Amino acid sequence: MLFVTLSISNLQRKSLMLSVSDNPQKLIILDRDGVINKDSADYIKSVDEWLPINGSINAIVKLKQAGFKVAIATNQSGVGRGYYSESILSAMHKKLADLLAVFNVAVDYVAYCPHLPDANCACRKPRPGLLSEISEALSVDLCGAIMVGDSLRDLQAGITLGCQPVLVLTGKGQATLKQLKNNDIKSDIAASDIDVFDDLSEFVNHYLNINSV
Numbered sequence: 001m002l003f004v005t006l007s008i009s010n011l012q013r014k015s016l017m018l019s020v021s022d023n024p025q026k027l028i029i030l031d032r033d034g035v036i037n038k039d040s041a042d043y044i045k046s047v048d049e050w051l052p053i054n055g056s057i058n059a060i061v062k063l064k065q066a067g068f069k070v071a072i073a074t075n076q077s078g079v080g081r082g083y084y085s086e087s088i089l090s091a092m093h094k095k096l097a098d099l100l101a102v103f104n105v106a107v108d109y110v111a112y113c114p115h116l117p118d119a120n121c122a123c124r125k126p127r128p129g130l131l132s133e134i135s136e137a138l139s140v141d142l143c144g145a146i147m148v149g150d151s152l153r154d155l156q157a158g159i160t161l162g163c164q165p166v167l168v169l170t171g172k173g174q175a176t177l178k179q180l181k182n183n184d185i186k187s188d189i190a191a192s193d194i195d196v197f198d199d200l201s202e203f204v205n206h207y208l209n210i211n212s213v
């Protein structure tokens with residue numbers, strides 16, 4: 001499999017490249033840890049450790065209210081490592097669902113990879129299997145969809161299937177930005193434009209043309 005690498009030369013910050021009209025299926029795919037909830041180097045192992053990032057719940061609500069489909073694509077190798085079970089993982093996602101239900105909205109689909117990195121599965125990002133799963137489950141084409149992540153592999157998985165990559169600086173985002181800036185990553189397929197935002201909330205306000213403050 002050929003993985004996409006990204007070129008720093010086109011890295012933009014808060015640019016105006018993104019347009020809702022370029023996303024005909026109105027699909028937004030989110031990484032979970034470091035995008036929706038706070039990440040930890042020790043993994044998020046329990047419902048109590050699953051804590052939303054400021055503004056992220058509200059951002060998902062705004063996307064849903066604007067008629068977007070919102071899906072989650074998340075690597076959860078902690079399951080394969082035995083740090084937490086799939087039922088605990090479901091309970092974390094129930095916590096998210098409960099927070100959204102207050103606003104009468106729901107995430108359309110959650111795709112997760114429970115495998116260890118060396119399992120060579122087709123779903124662990126940067127491989128695009130989780131995104132294909134979302135495409136099938138929701139019967140939507142991914143072309144033009146937005147992939148929001150805090151790690152390079154999120155963006156790579158998205159670009160592989162024609163999604164527009166968005167980097168947020170929460171979670172591992174700052175480190176990812178540094179990685180993109182420091183490394184002279186050569187491009188296998190095509191240099192891609194990446195939009196960079198402080199967090200999910202800032203991205204959504206920008207994308208939906210909502211004036212913040």
Ligand SMILES: [Mg+2]
Binds near residue numbers: 039150172
């Ligand atoms: Mg992440």
Ligand SMILES: [Zn+2]
Binds near residue numbers: 121
């Ligand atoms: Zn997997």
